[in-house]
Amino acid sequence: MDAQTCIRSKRDSRDYAEAPISEETLQGILQAGRMAGSSKNTQPWAFVVLREASGKSELAACGQFAQHMPSAPLVIAVVLTPDGGAFDAGRASQNMMLAAWAEGITSCPVAMHDQECAQRALGLPEGHRVAMVLAFGYPASEKSRHRGIARTPMAELVHEERW
């Protein structure tokens, strides 16, 4: 897929088909996250790949809006090391979600409202935290592939030189 088309057409969706994601495609998604830029190239992240039902369910219990998460064939928890920041986690996550979308796979970030619960579920070392959990899957339907979610008009969004 063309880069501009991929970036502009990506919509977050929580409706996934059961079809599994191939190992090759998974490696491509992880590689996209791995190559993301970060503050001083600290790469302050690690990725925990979850595909087993029990692990996905245990983690889903740590978020308030995560009920759909176990239905995703692939879940990747984006973990930040002690000095890492959420901005960099957002960069790596967007890279992974765009790389997936270029292969026709939709996704949605899932927040972990109970951070201790998520750290325990994943067995994280001291000081590491879950920045976000990403759910991936092929779209359940044409509707979930092309969701028409409104965006702020450009004129309201952009300021020239100063606010």
Added chain:
Amino acid sequence: MDAQTCIRSKRDSRDYAEAPISEETLQGILQAGRMAGSSKNTQPWAFVVLREASGKSELAACGQFAQHMPSAPLVIAVVLTPDGGAFDAGRASQNMMLAAWAEGITSCPVAMHDQECAQRALGLPEGHRVAMVLAFGYPASEKSRHRGIARTPMAELVHEERW
């Protein structure tokens, strides 16, 4: 440019040619940021476009590693509204930097260590803050186009099911 190539080959760089960025290309970059997904589709951001030397210099004084910033022909400050989070700012920023890279334009995020200074320089409303400032420009040289910055080996980065 192909999406996967764009995502994998993008490197942050601070060495910019003087060549200006066209209005059409700028609109494409802003559109990429505008279309980014965000928590509950709150789109908690605004973009301040700076191209005049005085504004870029005033903002550069608010960051500890921002000396190069005025040399960038295009600067976009990513502003978060009061309820916005840095993860979403990272998603929108990565979209803009990838859309630029697909047109051969390199970029680098610049942190504003003195947040009050940056808010004042941009004239932000109460409660708004600068998540990050993005500097954009065509690469100054082939070297700055293809920087060989090392990444963590995949085997250290990825965990299966649990840490």
